[in-house]
Amino acid sequence: MQLMKPVRPVGIIGYGAYVPRYRLAGQAISELWTAGNTPPPVREKAVPGLDEDVVTMSIEAARNALARAQAADPTFDPAQLGAVWVGSESHPYAVKPTSTIVAEAIGATPYTQAADWQFACKAGTEAIQAAIGFVGSGMARYALAIGMDAAQGRPGDALEYTAGAGGAAFILGPSEHALVEIEGSVSFVTDTPDFWRRQHEQFPEHAGRFTGEPAYFHHITQSVRALFAQMGLSATDFAYAVFHQPNVKFPLKVGEELGFKRAQITPGLLVNEIGNAYAGSALIGLTAILDIAQPGERILLASFGSGAGSDAFCLRVRRSLPTPHVWTTRTYVDRRVPVDYARYARLKENYIL
Amino acid sequence: MEVARYWRTTKQRYQLVGEKCPQCGRRIFPPRDVCPVCGHEARTAVQFSGKGEVYSYSVVHVAPEGYEKFVPYIVALVRLAEGPLVTAQLTDVDESEVWIGMPVEMVTRVLREDGERGMLIYGYKFRPALPVNNQAPQAAAQPMRTPLPKANGVHPEPVLQAAMP
């Protein structure tokens, strides 16, 4: 086991979030399918508009990241992005990259690497790992990594309560201009089939309670403990921790197992308000923390992707930067238009015409 | 399925790339290669800021083919900060919240699908702009709404009578 650390220091130059504005209350789902007898695992979840998908949400998060990068480094130009990588499990096309559309929309084309990443809910942190290597090795000066999802859950299934939408974009670059330095990371993966979606299927399947202990908890605790061991750190060295958020309970529980206090976790815990944004879940939590974090503070980021694996990162804030012209994560979260189940079904196109 | 038609206008649709007249400096959107003011050839590409305000708006209830699933949707003429008017949809806003003069900003959204199996066509739409205090815009927009149409300064007397016969 080895700590992943690039040859030259790499940091986050800019970051940006996106959450669509519609919200469906968990209670509405409970009432429709279980006569209100199921306590919803989250209060409400974000739902994309009819004109939104992973492409459009990624473009907006990327534009927010560009705006912050330009504030951090006035010489930054999107044409310098050596990679545009989008991690998601709801790419609008089965074949045709999301990333080329995003790259075109933000002015990163044509001399750039573009690819879509897929690893269930950790596709976004996969892209960040790769971007760290890309920048850290000197192959690119800057790389854009996005985790974004318009999550799917079968109507009536447990996943329907939490399958939310949103995500975040990060521009990785040399740490001298960075807002945040990435001190090291660990990836931990095994073949653990807790959740999957077969080709041509609309909704994912899951293995019920098997998704908990052997999947979520095992992989996150292993990756984080390895990171702690390699870096000689423990939970008390971190101001904040953000985990993949399939519901409210899991991230709090896994944090507790790892020695974190609730106060370290709640600033990045958005699942109760926007649901589980799958590949965007942990990453948008991180942006909420970055909006408030102070220089010198450490942040633990640990994703979980079914299938299964966890990426754990140790981040340290270098400087905070006022960017009032860029939407904060809280602004997106608070921008909410509640919808009933009928409107939700229309927005999700879960009806037959 | 039309592919090349949409592909060749990608830049202007995704990121509002227009033109600037090298002669008179006029910013041009949509691109038209000849300056509408001075007639000089204008092919210098310029990216617009995406900021603007609503010049007029309406709502589509009966949609053309390919847009049916979005009804009712709001359409508008938007006066871009750089000067030109552009025709586009407003998104993330309800009709009752829109007013002439409302500040808006460009977002890239799905315009339509080219049939069930064809391409997804992305392009510019506009939504209420982020107010300076970084609060979600709907809350801020309400008290700012213009309550009554303004009378025009050019024909003040007869126009005011016209509004109140």
Place this chain on the structure above:
Amino acid sequence: MRDVSIIGIGQTPVGEHWDKSLRELAYQALLAAMQSAGVERVDALYVGNMLSGELTAQEHLGALIADFAGLRGIEAIKVEAACGSGAAALRVGYMAVASGLCDLVACIGVEKMTDQQGSTVTSALAMAADAEYEALQGLTFVSINALLMRRYMHEYGYRKEDFANFAINAHANAVNNPYAMFRSPITAAQFAEAKPIADPINLLDSSPIADGAACVILAPTSIAREFTDKPVRVRAIAIATDTLAVHDRRDPLYLEGGALSAQKAYAMAGVGPADIDVFELHDAFTIMSALSLEAAGFAPRGQGVRLAMDGEIGLNGRIPITTMGGLKARGHPVGATGMYQIVEVAQQLREEAGLNQVKNAQLGMAQNIGGSGATVVTTILERI
């Protein structure tokens, strides 16, 4: 250049002609016009039409209609300028006769719209707008007009009800026109309660699409009396253009193309707005009536609506408009509309307008608008 006159007119009722095809409608109007002129053959046929390809899968209308009407062999072509196609066909016919290339010319406007429904028709009509920068954004023809109307109201301080008289006047006049689609009057209360189509435009601001065909026969004025006692002289016909897209205009609330074509027509005829006794304008929506009145010089900017509010547009008003029902109540078979306007002005000048006759009408004008003002055809006709 030779002087040109209309020697015969013909039209079909406007409506839903479920049992008639495009070629049958065109033939019916052509036959009526030829009978009215007492001719059995013409040298050329110009067919104004906008949407035959989109709505009936048929282009190549010149040859089609010439053959169907028993005129196989003559010169025949289609003329297209969106909703301005009808009058544009008259302009082509006028040039053919005035130049001396042809003596007897038939000009038809024809549209068959009811073979398609709903979004197909909506999409087809949007083809008059800019495909890349208006239609692709999901704009419909009515919503483009709604954008203009809302801004007009905002700019000049009008309310929706202020536009009511355009529709009320049109319906009142259609009652006495046997060719009109809606032959029932409407009230201000009905207008106020009409269903919104694309706010601020409601159902009664809007003209109905329909099937129909209208036709005139042109001849040199020098021989016109050989065919009819009531020739109508074409004093002027002028086409002007503007940008397709409203957003590209210097001022969206000013129909520059309308003003330009009116000025050209006035200059050609040597007259001005004060000389016009009857004005058939393009009331596809009430806002277009206001903008057309202003562009043609009957009202200052922002005052077109006042003519309706003040009752100046009635048969006895300062400037009678839509005297046979207009697009609003006679109906709007888009590519045929311009020719209906010409036939109706001719009816007034021939004293054939029945109960709607404008007294002592000597000089009549029509303004046919393609799209939201990108093509405007202004025609001035005179009783001789």
